Amino acid sequence: MKHMITAAVIALSAGPAFAQGTPAPEGAMVYFIGLEDGTVVDSPVTIRFGLSGMGIAPANMEMDNTGHHHLFLNRPPLGEGEFGAEELTLPLPNDETHRHFGGGQTEVTLDLPPGEHTMQLVLGDHNHVPHEPPIVSDVITIVVE
Numbered sequence: 667m668k669h670m671i672t673a674a675v676i677a678l679s680a681g682p683a684f685a686q687g688t689p690a691p692e693g694a695m696v697y698f699i700g701l702e703d704g705t706v707v708d709s710p711v712t713i714r715f716g717l718s719g720m721g722i723a724p725a726n727m728e729m730d731n732t733g734h735h736h737l738f739l740n741r742p743p744l745g746e747g748e749f750g751a752e753e754l755t756l757p758l759p760n761d762e763t764h765r766h767f768g769g770g771q772t773e774v775t776l777d778l779p780p781g782e783h784t785m786q787l788v789l790g791d792h793n794h795v796p797h798e799p800p801i802v803s804d805v806i807t808i809v810v811e
């Protein structure tokens with residue numbers, strides 16, 4: 667009896683799924699309103715998201731020059747996490763450290779334990795993928811008393 671050898675074809679050579687990212691206009695910015703690096707707060711803390719040069723659209727709604735907010739919480743800056751630069755071209759995860767505001771929300775109130783909490787805002791397109799170039803805020807560390 668002859669055995670056939672079947673080669674598993676693994677498409678390792680495929681490029682990023684979103685090689686052409688959603689373009690962001692020059693000068694667009696996301697930023698924290700009223701919070702900066704080192705700000706001391708009480709919990710619960712309300713975190714307000716600022717955006718200039720672009721508009722907010724809910725997730726899954728494809729419109730030029732829009733996106734929705736994501737809050738990175740206690741993880742490395744975009745592009746410096748577990749998946750490195752690859753995460754610039756992939757949908758952002760949705761978990762405790764990656765909060766999505768796909769309804770178009772521009773603030774959130776969080777119960778945070780005492781201590782330091784590092785955060786960054788990242789705008790994502792209708793597919794939750796960062797724009798090209800990525801629209802990200804400064805990384806700030808707030809101190810919860």
Ligand SMILES: [Cu+2]
Nearest residue numbers: 766768790794
């Ligand atoms: Cu999202």
